[in-house]
Amino acid sequence: MRQSTNPTHVSLATVLQIRGGGLQALLWQRGREPFLGAWSLPGGYLEEGETLEQSIKRHLAAKVDVREVAHLEQLVTLSDPDRHPGEWQIATAYLGLVPTGVDPKLPVDTAWHRVSRLPRLAFDHREITLAGRERLRAKLSYTNIGFALAPREFTISELRELYANALGHDVSATNLQRVLLRRGVIENTGERRASGRGGGRPAAVFRFRTPRLEVTDEFAVLRPPSSR
Amino acid sequence: MRQSTNPTHVSLATVLQIRGGGLQALLWQRGREPFLGAWSLPGGYLEEGETLEQSIKRHLAAKVDVREVAHLEQLVTLSDPDRHPGEWQIATAYLGLVPTGVDPKLPVDTAWHRVSRLPRLAFDHREITLAGRERLRAKLSYTNIGFALAPREFTISELRELYANALGHDVSATNLQRVLLRRGVIENTGERRASGRGGGRPAAVFRFRTPRLEVTDEFAVLRPPSSR
DNA sequence: GCAAAAGTGTTGTGTCTACACCCATGT
DNA sequence: ACATGGGTGTAGACACAACACTTTTGC
Numbered sequence A, B: 001m002r003q004s005t006n007p008t009h010v011s012l013a014t015v016l017q018i019r020g021g022g023l024q025a026l027l028w029q030r031g032r033e034p035f036l037g038a039w040s041l042p043g044g045y046l047e048e049g050e051t052l053e054q055s056i057k058r059h060l061a062a063k064v065d066v067r068e069v070a071h072l073e074q075l076v077t078l079s080d081p082d083r084h085p086g087e088w089q090i091a092t093a094y095l096g097l098v099p100t101g102v103d104p105k106l107p108v109d110t111a112w113h114r115v116s117r118l119p120r121l122a123f124d125h126r127e128i129t130l131a132g133r134e135r136l137r138a139k140l141s142y143t144n145i146g147f148a149l150a151p152r153e154f155t156i157s158e159l160r161e162l163y164a165n166a167l168g169h170d171v172s173a174t175n176l177q178r179v180l181l182r183r184g185v186i187e188n189t190g191e192r193r194a195s196g197r198g199g200g201r202p203a204a205v206f207r208f209r210t211p212r213l214e215v216t217d218e219f220a221v222l223r224p225p226s227s228r
Numbered sequence C: 001g002c003a004a005a006a007g008t009g010t011t012g013t014g015t016c017t018a019c020a021c022c023c024a025t026g027t
Numbered sequence D: 001a002c003a004t005g006g007g008t009g010t011a012g013a014c015a016c017a018a019c020a021c022t023t024t025t026g027c
Helices: A052-061 A125-142 A156-167 A173-182 B052-061 B125-142 B156-167 B173-182
Strands: A008-019 A022-029 A043-045 A071-078 A089-097 A110-114 A186-193 A203-208 B008-019 B022-029 B043-045 B071-078 B089-097 B110-114 B186-193 B203-208
Touching (some): A008 A052, A008 A125, A071 A125, A071 B071, A125 A156, A156 A203, A173 A186, B008 B125, B008 B156, B022 B125, B052 B089, B089 B125, B125 B156, B173 B186
Parallel strands (some): A008 A089
Antiparallel strands (some): A022 A110, A071 A089, A186 A203, B008 B043, B022 B110
16 A cells, blocks of 8 residues: 555547548537636546446446447556646546447537547547547458447448548448458348439448457468468 | 545556567566565556656666667556455556667566466466567567667578567568568668678678657558549 | 578469449439 | 449459578588
8 A cells, every 4th residue: 555645547538430421529528627618538537446448438328328339449548747737647548439320319518529620629638539540540451340330231332431431531342342341341131222312223231240349450461381 | 636535556567578589578576465476567656747658667767777678668557446456556557678688687586587488477467468469469560669679780580580589480581581671671781790600691780770669561451542 | 512591583372452344223 | 225323353563471592601
């Protein structure tokens, strides 16, 4: 045990979703100083007896139904003594992902904001949010993390749209389909989507094969020799 | 401000080095309960006014000269309330790398241990160490992180040996050289190493081009279209 | 000359992008 | 018929592993 003071510890989360044609983050308008009125990440103090992951889930429950968060992973722990004016506070940030289409009822002080046009954020929450976006973009390339952003079933062009919004650049439907099929990340459900007003061939309906994060591309240059 | 108790916060580090023909971790034998006599990671309490990174550097200084740690990055923050018997303690773990050849004078309670044959470790330090090794292995593939394990100058076969030890499998000198040269990670110094007793062609001497972590292989499947 | 060690040439494979082309539907 | 998307076929670029072969040294 130790005598001197200890820092307070908060859990925070950048909760991201593709909505309104872009990548958006769930933000919360502060009701007290410091940064009164500024936007900030949801989260709050760590309580005795809980883990950080339990803590962030508990705090998120006040904003969104936790079951709507399809993926949650730890991002980084921030410890600059000046990050909070007037309090010695450590923050552990998480990245949370909510599938497209889910539209949680939000408290009045909470709203979605485009990550590409963030308002002024309290504390170091801007860098956390941008770090979350980078993590997401990287993992879209070599894991099945798309499952946490996509609805349960979707057409390739819907998925293409989603990847393009998350990655911030255009994505080819042709190649997206082939990459994800070759890796066994998505599968054809056998169903088809009726064609729209202007006609066009009905689209096949796909789904992600597993609802848990998996590394699908080992990107292992310098891989083990072919044991022969 | 907040009334109730706060957790204590410690910084820890898995410090890894290739030595004695294998990947080894710097461990410290505990001098007090709990886990008296067991081996554990170096580290200690976070002090007011310092960041976690400053904290781990300060604690490491008691074990090794901090200038000998060529790379340091945050790994993970552990918060299981039961991880420390008798204290509510959060730990933020770092990964530190020390170049081959550096042989720090160690205090008597400190020693290197092969990661593949770890003794029983205190707390959750075993999983931290293994997580550190995994992080290192992954980054060897797509970054220049080898700079932090290699001496300043080296031949390709020395580097091959080093990569093989870190990765845990054989590595081809031929392909290692080509991959790292193609990516511009290493460069030829122009010098040559004299051949040994049994003869053999003198080896060219190489060095890493930058002493800071860089991502060298964007592994970006689904990369942006070729802007035309 | 011969062994030893370093380094290059070359081939084959797999994964990816790009783009041409074919398919199924509505009007 | 023809427009509108959806989907497949295919060629080229690239990075890599594997392995044969050449180079440079000591003895």
